[in-house]
Amino acid sequence: MNETMEQKIGSLVEPIVRERxxxxxxxxxxKEGAHWYLRLFIDKDGGVDMDDCSGxxxxxxxMLDQKNPIxxxxxxxxSSPGLERPLKKEADFVRFQGSLVTVHTTSTFQGYKEFSGNLVGLIDDEIVLEYEDKRIAIPRNVxxxxxxxxxF
Structure with missing residues (x-):
């Protein structure tokens, strides 16, 4: 498998973030316009502050200056991931069970491309939501x- 730049940087950066x-x-x-951006989103219980981000x-x-991977x-x-933090890792789907989430699909799924509901969890590689008084299971591959x- 060919590692993406995000995966490569993530594996280099994760220990630095975790040790803090x-x-x-x-x-x-x-790439936005003529410039490339490397954005790291960090968090902790209670949220991060400027000192966390700066450190x-x-x-x-x-580290990146030494290793020069880019x-x-x-x-x-x-920065902080903000109030609408992305859910990516399996642990995120456990941690935020019961929370209101929005799922965007790559193509139309059951007539829609966006679903909002309370997260039941990640079950058999499907994101399961309580959506409009029923359960919907959205395969992760879509x-x-x-x-x-x-x-609000």
């Missing part, structure tokens, strides 16, 4: 992204 008592939620490596940024920057110039950004949702 933080969780690496997501890694995004993306991770400095440590990761030093061929072109990029801008490093470290899911583009899943994130927490806020009710």
């Amino acid at each position: 008592g933080l969780e690496l939620v997501d890694v995004e490596y993306i 991770v940024s400095h440590a990761v920057s030093d 061929p072109q110039a990029y801008m490093l950004e470290v 899911v583009k992204k899943t994130h927490l949702s806020m009710e």
Whole structure:
């Protein structure tokens, strides 16, 4: 399997984040306009602050300067995943059971491309939601992204 840049960076960065008592939620490596951005999203119980982001940024920057895994110039950004945090790892689907989530699919599934409901969990590689008074099981292979949702 060919490792993506996000996976490669994630495996390099994860120990640095973890040793600070933080969780690496997501890694995004993306070109916007003429510039490349490496975005790291970190979290901890109670949320992260500027000191957490700054500490991770400095440590990761030093490590990436030494290892040089990214061929072109990029801008490093470290931040909280925000209120609508993505769910990616199996542990996320356990941790946030009962929470309101939104699932976006890559193509139409049962007539829709977006589903919001309370997360039942990840069962047999399907994301199961309580949706409009019924359960819906969405296969992970058709899911583009899943994130927490806020009710206003």
